[in-house]
Amino acid sequence: MKQEAKSATGAPTTLWDRTRQLASQEILKTALRLFTEQGYDETTIAQIAREAGVSQRTLFRYFGTKEDLLGGGQDRFGQVLMDTIGEQPADAGVWRALRAGVAAVLALHDSREQALERFRLLHNTASLRAGWLEKRLRFQENLLPLIETRMDAATDKEGAKARAVIATAFACLDAASMTWVANDGKGEIMDLYDECLAAVRG
Amino acid sequence: MKQEAKSATGAPTTLWDRTRQLASQEILKTALRLFTEQGYDETTIAQIAREAGVSQRTLFRYFGTKEDLLGGGQDRFGQVLMDTIGEQPADAGVWRALRAGVAAVLALHDSREQALERFRLLHNTASLRAGWLEKRLRFQENLLPLIETRMDAATDKEGAKARAVIATAFACLDAASMTWVANDGKGEIMDLYDECLAAVRG
DNA sequence: GACAGCCTGGCAGTGACTGCCAAACGTGAT
DNA sequence: ATCACGTTTGGCAGTCACTGCCAGGCTGTC
Numbered sequence: 001m002k003q004e005a006k007s008a009t010g011a012p013t014t015l016w017d018r019t020r021q022l023a024s025q026e027i028l029k030t031a032l033r034l035f036t037e038q039g040y041d042e043t044t045i046a047q048i049a050r051e052a053g054v055s056q057r058t059l060f061r062y063f064g065t066k067e068d069l070l071g072g073g074q075d076r077f078g079q080v081l082m083d084t085i086g087e088q089p090a091d092a093g094v095w096r097a098l099r100a101g102v103a104a105v106l107a108l109h110d111s112r113e114q115a116l117e118r119f120r121l122l123h124n125t126a127s128l129r130a131g132w133l134e135k136r137l138r139f140q141e142n143l144l145p146l147i148e149t150r151m152d153a154a155t156d157k158e159g160a161k162a163r164a165v166i167a168t169a170f171a172c173l174d175a176a177s178m179t180w181v182a183n184d185g186k187g188e189i190m191d192l193y194d195e196c197l198a199a200v201r202g
Numbered sequence: 203m204k205q206e207a208k209s210a211t212g213a214p215t216t217l218w219d220r221t222r223q224l225a226s227q228e229i230l231k232t233a234l235r236l237f238t239e240q241g242y243d244e245t246t247i248a249q250i251a252r253e254a255g256v257s258q259r260t261l262f263r264y265f266g267t268k269e270d271l272l273g274g275g276q277d278r279f280g281q282v283l284m285d286t287i288g289e290q291p292a293d294a295g296v297w298r299a300l301r302a303g304v305a306a307v308l309a310l311h312d313s314r315e316q317a318l319e320r321f322r323l324l325h326n327t328a329s330l331r332a333g334w335l336e337k338r339l340r341f342q343e344n345l346l347p348l349i350e351t352r353m354d355a356a357t358d359k360e361g362a363k364a365r366a367v368i369a370t371a372f373a374c375l376d377a378a379s380m381t382w383v384a385n386d387g388k389g390e391i392m393d394l395y396d397e398c399l400a401a402v403r404g
Numbered sequence: 405g406a407c408a409g410c411c412t413g414g415c416a417g418t419g420a421c422t423g424c425c426a427a428a429c430g431t432g433a434t
Numbered sequence: 435a436t437c438a439c440g441t442t443t444g445g446c447a448g449t450c451a452c453t454g455c456c457a458g459g460c461t462g463t464c
Binding site: 405406407408409410411412413414415416417418419420421422423424425426427428429430431432433434 | 464
């Protein structure tokens with residue numbers, strides 16, 4: 001726990017760090033391959049560990065849960081979301097701020113293909129969906145204070161309205177990404193998002 | 203599989219049916235008690251089975267999963283939702299129809315206290331929340347055709363807008379029930395729902 | 405080169421959940 | 435009352451995700 005890690009320019013990376021990263025990538029790659037090949041539920045941790053060349057115990061040390069093997073940096077999503085929304089000008093409305101956050105998160109994907117593959121897996125696997133929705137709820141809760149300050153906070157007793165607004169934004173993202181996947185990645189998710197939000201807000 | 207069960211007036215209920223129902227209720231009662239006493243995650247299936255006087259195997263035959271032990275008839279929720287919305291007059295808008303559905307589901311709870319207890323458990327237990335959200339997503343998907351016909355369906359390629367509208371309604375229900383729980387059951391959920399929807403739709 | 409520290413693998417255990425099988429029990433006909 | 439039949443039940447073993455614990459190996463430091 002000595003915090004030696006140099007952030008950007010990885011000059012003084014120790015061998016450990018490099019090995020760690022290598023193993024991590026290998027595990028992630030193997031997992032994603034097996035998931036898409038045979039499905040999430042049909043792939044066991046034992047199999048991933050075996051094919052990645054590590055022990056189950058080690059795999060669990062890198063990724064605490066099976067879900068974490070998909071969407072490597074889900075925690076990063078939350079961070080980017082918070083940061084982006086926080087950086088929006090104070091006079092930008094809630095909807096504009098939320099839109100910016102959503103766009104920023106979507107921009108995080110490495111490639112269109114990877115994003116499509118992830119979303120497809122996500123929307124077609126019940127167990128994954130559940131986990132994802134849960135994690136997302138936590139993001140929403142973190143966002144609450146940020147959004148509340150952008151609304152007429154005083155009259156609101158317990159943040160019900162702010163919660164509803166945030167949840168609606170995510171609901172539109174959901175609808176948009178689902179439709180995007182159903183159309184095999186045709187068009188832009190953000191366009192769909194805008195359409196959805198327009199349909200909701202009349 | 204002889205379909206002998208008489209629907210309403212249970213006159214010709216066999217001993218089997220009665221025993222079944224009794225056991226089912228006993229299990230459900232025990233589970234709810236233990237969940238509220240010591241928490242969902244801290245309660246094991248073994249304990250519930252022991253205290254309810256049945257084997258684990260039997261418990262799993264009655265309720266397929268641990269989650270099913272809470273919210274005994276979650277499937278019924280979906281049914282009532284569909285039925286109610288289907289019965290709304292054709293010229294009622296989507297929002298009115300959805301509101302009626304939400305209200306009908308909320309009216310299904312035995313008592314205010316029970317509803318509060320359930321919601322509290324739900325909102326405070328990550329694993330439960332996940333399962334609930336997942337099940338709800340399936341309801342939403344079932345609702346799609348019903349809502350789509352009430353919107354200008356033709357222009358919509360893949361039901362993105364309908365999905366967004368439905369998800370938004372549930373998002374408001376979420377925000378409302380969360381706030382309701384936070385306020386220890388003060389006020390009416392439907393009032394909060396209306397407030398939330400108003401905040402979203404401007 | 406030696407000591408300290410992290411990383412790894414293996415092992416045993418927990419908890420939800422499932423398939424299988426034999427025993428117990430309700431049910432309808434004789 | 436009894437018998438055959440179908441249902442229900444409990445126990446057992448097994449799978450899978452996941453967690454502590456411990457010994458052994460490799461790395462970094464002095």
